[in-house]
Each structure stands twice: as structure tokens, then as C-alpha cells.
Amino acid sequence: MTLIDGIPADVVSANDRGLLYGDGVFRTLKRAEGVSLYWARQYRKLVADCAALHLSCPAAAVLEADLERLPRDCVAKIIVTRGLAARGYAVLPDALPTRIVTSSPLPLYPRSHYTMGVKVHLCGLRLASQPRLAGIKHLNRLENVLARMEWDDPAIAEGLLLDAAGDVIEGTMSNVFCYRAGVLHTPDLSCCGVAGVQRERMLEFAAESGMAVRVGKLPLDRLMEAEEIMLCNSVIGVWPVREFNGRVWDKGGVAVRLRQLMEDRDD
Amino acid sequence: MTLIDGIPADVVSANDRGLLYGDGVFRTLKRAEGVSLYWARQYRKLVADCAALHLSCPAAAVLEADLERLPRDCVAKIIVTRGLAARGYAVLPDALPTRIVTSSPLPLYPRSHYTMGVKVHLCGLRLASQPRLAGIKHLNRLENVLARMEWDDPAIAEGLLLDAAGDVIEGTMSNVFCYRAGVLHTPDLSCCGVAGVQRERMLEFAAESGMAVRVGKLPLDRLMEAEEIMLCNSVIGVWPVREFNGRVWDKGGVAVRLRQLMEDRDD
Numbered sequence: 440m441t442l443i444d445g446i447p448a449d450v451v452s453a454n455d456r457g458l459l460y461g462d463g464v465f466r467t468l469k470r471a472e473g474v475s476l477y478w479a480r481q482y483r484k485l486v487a488d489c490a491a492l493h494l495s496c497p498a499a500a501v502l503e504a505d506l507e508r509l510p511r512d513c514v515a516k517i518i519v520t521r522g523l524a525a526r527g528y529a530v531l532p533d534a535l536p537t538r539i540v541t542s543s544p545l546p547l548y549p550r551s552h553y554t555m556g557v558k559v560h561l562c563g564l565r566l567a568s569q570p571r572l573a574g575i576k577h578l579n580r581l582e583n584v585l586a587r588m589e590w591d592d593p594a595i596a597e598g599l600l601l602d603a604a605g606d607v608i609e610g611t612m613s614n615v616f617c618y619r620a621g622v623l624h625t626p627d628l629s630c631c632g633v634a635g636v637q638r639e640r641m642l643e644f645a646a647e648s649g650m651a652v653r654v655g656k657l658p659l660d661r662l663m664e665a666e667e668i669m670l671c672n673s674v675i676g677v678w679p680v681r682e683f684n685g686r687v688w689d690k691g692g693v694a695v696r697l698r699q700l701m702e703d704r705d706d
Numbered sequence: 707m708t709l710i711d712g713i714p715a716d717v718v719s720a721n722d723r724g725l726l727y728g729d730g731v732f733r734t735l736k737r738a739e740g741v742s743l744y745w746a747r748q749y750r751k752l753v754a755d756c757a758a759l760h761l762s763c764p765a766a767a768v769l770e771a772d773l774e775r776l777p778r779d780c781v782a783k784i785i786v787t788r789g790l791a792a793r794g795y796a797v798l799p800d801a802l803p804t805r806i807v808t809s810s811p812l813p814l815y816p817r818s819h820y821t822m823g824v825k826v827h828l829c830g831l832r833l834a835s836q837p838r839l840a841g842i843k844h845l846n847r848l849e850n851v852l853a854r855m856e857w858d859d860p861a862i863a864e865g866l867l868l869d870a871a872g873d874v875i876e877g878t879m880s881n882v883f884c885y886r887a888g889v890l891h892t893p894d895l896s897c898c899g900v901a902g903v904q905r906e907r908m909l910e911f912a913a914e915s916g917m918a919v920r921v922g923k924l925p926l927d928r929l930m931e932a933e934e935i936m937l938c939n940s941v942i943g944v945w946p947v948r949e950f951n952g953r954v955w956d957k958g959g960v961a962v963r964l965r966q967l968m969e970d971r972d973d
Contacts, residue, residue, distance in 0.1 A: 461728030579846035
């Protein structure tokens, strides 16, 4: 099911700035039993991302009405683009955004991804530093596409990306956390990466549960010394990392605890 | 006139990777009296850009047939995307590229842009360094969009962009050259920027005409000391810069000579 500006359709104008320039933002979220999970946060993030690109964001009620028309259990994707273009990069003052709301089936990940953990590839591609776009889930995703092309072994569930300095930033489709000496670490995303809603929840709920959390630089060798590594996003939830960059982790107590914490809350 | 995979239409699938991820490349070229200018070069560049992103490039004859159906005098745009997506960044092995060939009217630039030169804004946005994407005319153009938003004064014809180190890279829609002490300089684009076909022609023809040319780092203060600054792309041709960053240039002999050189050749 796809709705373009609220109307069932599966095509957009070939002159949409989303296509021409990747001029737009998106959200991926899970619908379960008719509920769009963590919707208040998802919408807050959409508003913030639109504001960062000076895009006008559809009203919450409009998007909620669209989401209600999707299957009760699915992955929902919301795209907001800057709408139609004249020739050239300049924005027409009267441009109306295009909103695309679409569903796809919930992916079936192996249970072992949650219990045993996943195998992760270290990507060769390094993320560029662009503070003006960092954190935003925008439609310029060629770095993710190129990074994802680096492996086709189905046993590998994700790839981790570093920045040019060699610091760990994120997965191609997830945020990364690690646990060491009583502290939960996740990379600072002020120069590159996407700051996901699940990352925000993890930081918030872990802190509320009394865990020490730290957002900052995360050099690769620091990650390799972690007692546990975890990946998260709004669809997968939390996956422990079992194998990465030549090391195997078999302990997963913190990941289990965090996953429980995330599943127990609906906000 | 817009052709999608050779068929007159003005919409593309909402599931096209060009829209979802900016996963594609494009070319903008001028058609004059039924001729697609510098087509051999334009096609070579399209092939190279597709190869850099592991995209399959349509055959020259297929694109030529599309171009022939556009107006005899127009701006033609060719977009090649990676086609339809499954959910996620991974590329389907059997994905067929989408090709979009579209026309827009030739823009009417004031004659004074060529004779007197143009006023240029110094952009505050700094281009990110990404060697894997540098030089390629891909669909991830949010930096250009944000840079173009920095001014709305119609007297300003273009904005110049620096990289994070403060070196001059390009205009939002053009490449930049400067002339000083007998040498024509243009920035190295191995870390950011788009290496346009008109830039390639300028480098080649200037060298053939006996001018010393140099591709390398171009710090802003070096640009400010230039005797002349020029902008070029396949639609505008060559514009001298008259006003930029607080300085005015009124000499334009080299720009006139180069423009003549570019117009005299049809390759």
C-alpha cells in the first residue's frame, strides 16, 4: 500500500526534487497490531529533520490518517520531499512538499540474531563529515548504498561505518552502542551518521535504568575492547554483535537487559 | 517532454532507488538546432559515473534515440537510477536501471552575464570530503540545495563553495577557473565537487591553445588575487565573474578568449 499525498498511487512526478536531488527526509517505523510504534518520537524527529532542511512538515494528524490506512502489522515508511522543481537548485517559494506513506511486510529475522548475536562487516567506505546534514535521515543515501555493496554473504547482517578519522559512527541501517566497564557508549553524530529514534530511546531508557551512558568519540580500537556491542533501529529492535573485525563476543547480558527495557516501553 | 525508459510519461515508481536514496546519476546538456552538444563527451562521462556507482549505463544509441525526440533547442537532462528497490540498501541482482530523459526550455541569461560578468555569492556551507563520490554527478545534491538557499537576490547569478579546509571547489551549478600570471587554474576535485564536461573541454582546449593550465588546490585568498575568474557549465557556457567576496573585476580578456575557444569547437 502506497499513498502519495494521501491518495493510493505508486508513482511520483519525474520532476520531484526528492528524485532530482534527494531533497527530502524519511522515517522508517514499525506498525504492530495497528499501532505505529513510538509515533510521538518519530513525528518529533520528522519535524526536526524537516526544519533542518527548511522543508515544511505535514501535520501529525495528516500522517496519522495515512498510517491508519496501512496494514496493522508492517514496516511503514514516510517520505517528505520538497515537491516539484523548476530547473535548477533554487526552491520555488510556493513549492508544496510531497508526502509518501508506504508499507512493506515486516522482515523475518532469524531468532538467533537476538539470542546469539549477528556477524558484522567492517566497511571500507568512510563517512564524510558534513555537520549541516549530520544526524538527519535525508534522502542522500549513496554512502549507505555503496557501503552495503561491500558484502553479499547472507550470514553478515550489517556493516559498521567509520568516519575519515577512523572513529566508529553507525551501521548502514542501524545505530551502534557498546558496553565497557559499566558504561554504555554510543558515537557522537554531530558530523556524520543518522541519529535514529531507537538510539534516542536507548540512551534515555538506559540512563533512566541507572546505567551510565556516554555519547562521544568512539575509536575502532575502543570498540574492539568492549565487553558487548549492540546494534539498534526501529525495525530490528536490538541485536547483540557476535562477530566483528576478527573478534567473537559470546556474552550478551547487557544487550538482553537493554532489549527488554526497550520492549517494555511503548514511548 | 519526458521519456521514462523511452516511453512518454511524467511519473516514476515511488519505489525507485533514485527517489529513495538518490541512487543514480545525471547529465545536463544543451540541444541546439537538433544537435545534442558535446554528446560523445557527455556519454563518456555518464558511462564513467555509472561505473563509479556500479550502475549499468544505457547504450549510447538508446539515449540518442530518446534525445532525438526532445525539442531541437532545449536543455536536456538524462537521469539513470538503479531502478526498483526491495526494502533496504542492498541491490537486487536483477535490478534494471530506470532512464529518464527530459527537456526544459533554454534559459535566457542576460547578455551582460557574458560581457560584463556576474555577481557571485560566497557560500557559508562547506562541501564534505568524500573521495568515493567526488567528481560524480550523482543524485545526492542536498549540499547544492542548501547552498543555493543562501541567497535570493536575483542579481546574484551563482554561489561559490569551499571545502572544509577553505579551498575553493566549485559553484553550486558550475565549475570555476581563474587566471593569474599566465596560468589558468581550476580546483582539484578528487575529494568533492562535480567534474563537469565543460570543465574538461576548458582544460583541454586551453592547453591546446598554448595556455598553461594547472589543476590543484585553490585557496580562497589565491582566488581573490586572480586577474580573472570564470564559471562554466554545459548550459551557460563561460561567464566571467565581475563581483565576488568584496572585490570587483572589470578585466575579462582571457574569459572572452576562452569563451570563443569553447564556442568554436563542437567536440
